[in-house]
Amino acid sequence: MQRRRRRCINPKDDARCYIDTGGDKAGLDVQYINAIKGRGIFTSIPFQTGDFLIEYRGELISQQECETRLKRYPARLKGFMFEFHFDGKLWCVDAAKEHESLGRLVNDNHRNPTAKMKKLSVQGKPHLCLFADRDISPGEEITYNYGDSDWPWRCKGLDEVMPLETCGATQAQSQNENIEEMVTNSDCTETTESFTKTTGQVFSPLSRAEKHCLRIASVSSLDRCVSCVGPVSSKWLGYECRECSQVWHKSCFRNIQDDNLHYLPKPSENSFRDELQSNQSESEKDQISDEGMSGLYIRKDLWRHVRRCPCKPKNEEEEEKPGRTKVLGLASAQESVFCQQISSGVWKLLNAMRQDEVAAVVRNDLSIIQFAQSLYSKHGQDPTKYEYIRQKLREVGRLLLCLRTEFSVYNLEEAVKPANCQRVVQARDDELIKSTKMFEKLYTSKLSEFVSHSALNTLSGAKYNKPSTLPFTEDVQILHRHLDKSAESAICNLKEEATPQNYAELAKVALAQIIVFNRRSTGEVSKMHLKHFNERDNAELHQDVAKGLSKTEQRLCNYFSRVEITGKRGRKVAVLLSPSMFDALSLLVSKRTECGVCSTNVFLFARPKCMSYYRGQDCLRLHASKCGAKHPEHLRSTHLRKHVATLSQVLNLKNNELDQVADFLGHDIRVHQDFYRLPVPTTQLAKISKLLLSMEKGQLSSIQGKSLDEIDIEDEISFSDAVNSDSDDDETAAPPPECGTSQPVTSASTSVITEQAIDHLAETVSSTVSETAPPYEGKDHEKARKTIKKPWAKDEVAAVMRHFKLYIAKGNLATKSECHHCKLVEGKVLDERTVQNVRDFVRNRGIARKRQSQ
Numbered sequence: 001m002q003r004r005r006r007r008c009i010n011p012k013d014d015a016r017c018y019i020d021t022g023g024d025k026a027g028l029d030v031q032y033i034n035a036i037k038g039r040g041i042f043t044s045i046p047f048q049t050g051d052f053l054i055e056y057r058g059e060l061i062s063q064q065e066c067e068t069r070l071k072r073y074p075a076r077l078k079g080f081m082f083e084f085h086f087d088g089k090l091w092c093v094d095a096a097k098e099h100e101s102l103g104r105l106v107n108d109n110h111r112n113p114t115a116k117m118k119k120l121s122v123q124g125k126p127h128l129c130l131f132a133d134r135d136i137s138p139g140e141e142i143t144y145n146y147g148d149s150d151w152p153w154r155c156k157g158l159d160e161v162m163p164l165e166t167c168g169a170t171q172a173q174s175q176n177e178n179i180e181e182m183v184t185n186s187d188c189t190e191t192t193e194s195f196t197k198t199t200g201q202v203f204s205p206l207s208r209a210e211k212h213c214l215r216i217a218s219v220s221s222l223d224r225c226v227s228c229v230g231p232v233s234s235k236w237l238g239y240e241c242r243e244c245s246q247v248w249h250k251s252c253f254r255n256i257q258d259d260n261l262h263y264l265p266k267p268s269e270n271s272f273r274d275e276l277q278s279n280q281s282e283s284e285k286d287q288i289s290d291e292g293m294s295g296l297y298i299r300k301d302l303w304r305h306v307r308r309c310p311c312k313p314k315n316e317e318e319e320e321k322p323g324r325t326k327v328l329g330l331a332s333a334q335e336s337v338f339c340q341q342i343s344s345g346v347w348k349l350l351n352a353m354r355q356d357e358v359a360a361v362v363r364n365d366l367s368i369i370q371f372a373q374s375l376y377s378k379h380g381q382d383p384t385k386y387e388y389i390r391q392k393l394r395e396v397g398r399l400l401l402c403l404r405t406e407f408s409v410y411n412l413e414e415a416v417k418p419a420n421c422q423r424v425v426q427a428r429d430d431e432l433i434k435s436t437k438m439f440e441k442l443y444t445s446k447l448s449e450f451v452s453h454s455a456l457n458t459l460s461g462a463k464y465n466k467p468s469t470l471p472f473t474e475d476v477q478i479l480h481r482h483l484d485k486s487a488e489s490a491i492c493n494l495k496e497e498a499t500p501q502n503y504a505e506l507a508k509v510a511l512a513q514i515i516v517f518n519r520r521s522t523g524e525v526s527k528m529h530l531k532h533f534n535e536r537d538n539a540e541l542h543q544d545v546a547k548g549l550s551k552t553e554q555r556l557c558n559y560f561s562r563v564e565i566t567g568k569r570g571r572k573v574a575v576l577l578s579p580s581m582f583d584a585l586s587l588l589v590s591k592r593t594e595c596g597v598c599s600t601n602v603f604l605f606a607r608p609k610c611m612s613y614y615r616g617q618d619c620l621r622l623h624a625s626k627c628g629a630k631h632p633e634h635l636r637s638t639h640l641r642k643h644v645a646t647l648s649q650v651l652n653l654k655n656n657e658l659d660q661v662a663d664f665l666g667h668d669i670r671v672h673q674d675f676y677r678l679p680v681p682t683t684q685l686a687k688i689s690k691l692l693l694s695m696e697k698g699q700l701s702s703i704q705g706k707s708l709d710e711i712d713i714e715d716e717i718s719f720s721d722a723v724n725s726d727s728d729d730d731e732t733a734a735p736p737p738e739c740g741t742s743q744p745v746t747s748a749s750t751s752v753i754t755e756q757a758i759d760h761l762a763e764t765v766s767s768t769v770s771e772t773a774p775p776y777e778g779k780d781h782e783k784a785r786k787t788i789k790k791p792w793a794k795d796e797v798a799a800v801m802r803h804f805k806l807y808i809a810k811g812n813l814a815t816k817s818e819c820h821h822c823k824l825v826e827g828k829v830l831d832e833r834t835v836q837n838v839r840d841f842v843r844n845r846g847i848a849r850k851r852q853s854q
Ligand SMILES: C[S@@+](CC[C@H](N)C(=O)[O-])C[C@H]1O[C@@H](n2cnc3c(N)ncnc32)[C@H](O)[C@@H]1O
Pocket: 036, 037, 038, 039, 040, 076, 078, 079, 080, 104, 105, 106, 107, 108, 109, 153, 158, 159, 199, 200, 201, 202
């Protein structure tokens, strides 16, 4: 049960205090009740019986003046005339003029009023004050009995439209009971006298009752046409709904936010003009045109009116540009030019804001709207900036809201006046900022304490369960084969008929091949210029550089072409082209039709003339859907690059080698070490290409544990040797690629990559275009691919079988020293075979035997 609050101040003293200061008590709010009753005063805190509540303020006028005004006033304003007897005379408090005092808005209730009107004489002048007639709870309306008269809402029962809380409780009070005189000291006296209120106007009944909860706000969103109304007081107030933020003009209750909702009654032109006149000086009255309320417009509608305003001077019409409007803001009374296009964008932005108190403030302040316009004209092109603009507007809106409620500064223009500097600084709400920062700190430091242990476990567990998206070697090989096939047919098609479609087809495949082989990003390779390709380094391997390379490396240098393109952040990035890729690109270049000068800066992969280049990603996806790979994501070039990076760890790369791989792949590296090594282009051709080839063919197990240098130091292997030169196909076939890194690696399989393997790999890569590619300048690829095959003689076979028959039967591999021993023992018979030849023979025979037995 609520405890009764002890009154700490005498109600009369309390009233006197408010009479002196001219202010209203806290705990009382204006709310819009309905169209008939209009506004009312509601409590937000409890009051006890007898408490002083509010003063009915207005202009104290004599009876004579009252009569004159009553003749002039429209019916609606007559309801604000409060007549009473004081000191033997009839007086009147005229509260018709709109002002911020709340007493003038208290409604009538003759059945169960919550307050009673009393007269207090302060320094010889009468003051009308309302005191609580009973205990009032928060949220109740303050009402008093207007007196026994034929009030229209009483006889028509209109006060029942919005039923009063405790309707029908008591009998109507007599007119004489309505006002009491309060006897205090000599300065302040109480009187009880009869009073009269003139009959007020009743708004026309509505088809549906409105339940907006209004409060007073400065309606800066109502603009005035300069031509027909002219500047008026900046203190023009209106009503704003607390819940839906719609705004109404104070006198007409016209809904100005949404034109479709004209359910609030419009006052007649006359009544509006009357009220306007009552609020304006004589000079201002003259300016009010016969158009009546047409001088007031919703900002977004004003431009329409201004265009055809009959009051507009001729020269202004000429100045006006289409799509632009001249408006006069109420608050600023200054002309501003709005671009209609920007305005509509800004309105859309404002409407998309969370609809709350702050949004209402933003929408109703001219300066904030102008600020919004400037932000919109600056960032409006970019929709990603909309949220930023909204946040900025909300910041200013919050500031203005604080200024309004705490410091009675109603618009931004007032706020920027030097006199208000102190208030604005205070309104920044330092406390809130401080506490927000503190919360942020606490949140980061104490999160683990506040959030339950199991919740954190779930969060971290989700990371563990995330599937790895690296592609398997097998996937890469499938893709590689698919691309080879596609490239072959694309080359044939383009050679047959040079149509843009065929060109595009080959460009797509070649691009995809280059991306996959080089593990480059699509963005980088697809933007390769013709110029990059034409200006590639064609120079022969320099003798001095060649000395630092093994024979294999030298061959690879001749085998691959290296093109430099522009990568991310403008860095130079190398792309290696196998002969097949090179042939495809050469064909593409030869089929282009642009002039040689202007085509140098165009994208190589763009169709000639059409210039819409293709991205390898499409091709990768196409493949993924065709070959049934489970996760197309695996085939993304970034993943392919990760794939190389991961697999290169299977090798035993030295620091500088890792740098080289990283450099090629475009990772962060310590490039300064490059000083002490071979030139970068040569390293990339000779060493990295081998790694890429090994990846391509899934031969990783054969290079496991090796450094880049170790892979190619195979001096004992001659280039003329070929395992697949044997007459017996099964024995001499190149070893099949060992797919996948997950395959168990035997001690024998950890042998170094062979020349033959490289040959095989190289041949596979180039196989698709070797026949069909047109001749091109540069490398002697034919020479590089030429291998002299020497069939194994019967005595040679017999010599090896004597030593390794058992190995072959079991499918085991021979070690180097065992092969060496075999050569030594057999002497001349195996003179023409190297240790590696013998090893390969044993391995191939073993594989063949295995296949046969299966
Ligand atoms: C002093 S004003 C009160 C404030 C008024 N509600 C407003 O919004 O401006 C008096 C006028 O309020 C309206 N009014 C007061 N009490 C009412 C009631 N119980 N039912 C209907 N209208 C009432 C009448 O139009 C009256 O002329």
